[in-house]
Amino acid sequence: AQSVTQLDSQVPVFEEAPVELRCNYSSSVSVYLFWYVQYPNQGLQLLLKYLSGSTLVKGINGFEAEFNKSQTSFHLRKPSVHISDTAEYFCAVSILTGGGNKLTFGTGTQLKVEL
Amino acid sequence: NAGVTQTPKFQVLKTGQSMTLQCAQDMNHEYMSWYRQDPGMGLRLIHYSVGAGITDQGEVPNGYNVSRSTTEDFPLRLLSAAPSQTSVYFCASSAGTGKESPLHFGNGTRLTVT
Numbered sequence: 485a486q487s488v489t490q491l492d493s494q495v496p497v498f499e500e501a502p503v504e505l506r507c508n509y510s511s512s513v514s515v516y517l518f519w520y521v522q523y524p525n526q527g528l529q530l531l532l533k534y535l536s537g538s539t540l541v542k543g544i545n546g547f548e549a550e551f552n553k554s555q556t557s558f559h560l561r562k563p564s565v566h567i568s569d570t571a572e573y574f575c576a577v578s579i580l581t582g583g584g585n586k587l588t589f590g591t592g593t594q595l596k597v598e599l
Numbered sequence: 600n601a602g603v604t605q606t607p608k609f610q611v612l613k614t615g616q617s618m619t620l621q622c623a624q625d626m627n628h629e630y631m632s633w634y635r636q637d638p639g640m641g642l643r644l645i646h647y648s649v650g651a652g653i654t655d656q657g658e659v660p661n662g663y664n665v666s667r668s669t670t671e672d673f674p675l676r677l678l679s680a681a682p683s684q685t686s687v688y689f690c691a692s693s694a695g696t697g698k699e700s701p702l703h704f705g706n707g708t709r710l711t712v713t
Contacts, residue, residue, distance in 0.1 A: 488641075493639070516699055518701065520702075525706070525707075526706055526707075527603070527689055527691075527704030527705050527706045527707055528642075528689070528691075528702070528704045529704070530701040530702070533699070533701060535699045574641060574642065578699075586632075586644055586647065586657065587642075587644070587702065589634075589641040589642040589643075590641050591639055591640060591641040592641055
């Protein structure tokens with residue numbers, strides 16, 4: 485079975501500083517990879533996704549992520565964060581076998597942007 | 600465009616009570632699913648449906664039932680609530696059943712079982 489590990493439960497960062505949120509996955513088959521963001525008291529929204537092709541994918545709000553197959557990682561980055569980026573971020577994987585669009589989520593990383 | 604609508608937003612139940620969490624989407628999505636979110640555990644799949652009349656179990660199905668009589672609606676039933684079912688529940692849908700399709704989430708139902 486596939487699994488997703490988000491190594492940091494909380495990441496504090498100052499406004500305008502760069503940030504990297506780490507995600508590693510394990511799967512014996514090919515996967516699709518996603519990052520979702522959850523603002524307080526809301527559902528999750530898609531930030532970006534990797535399906536195939538270029539390993540560097542760009543998402544909304546200036547975020548990007550790089551797929552590294554050899555390291556089984558899909559880290560999320562932003563060069564300069566804003567207060568409004570404070571939220572919880574979830575990495576998720578979808579395996580290419582079996583039925584249904586079943587995502588496996590990581591445990592989440594709380595990004596707190598401070599002035 | 601309302602997207603995915605969940606009701607109620609909050610609910611408090613006593614142990615042993617039953618209730619139904621409602622989920623409706625207006626995007627004509629084939630795929631719908633229910634997740635529960637617990638601190639430190641991320642989101643875990645309860646049940647899912649790939650189309651009207653078809654449902655299947657996810658990772659944590661025990662204590663929950665679902666049905667999919669229409670494309671739009673996917674209610675989640677708690678048969679006999681237990682404190683372990685205290686959680687935030689999210690309904691999600693996607694266009695088609697392809698694994699590349701991103702999920703659209705509702706705003707959640709916060710359930711407390713005492």
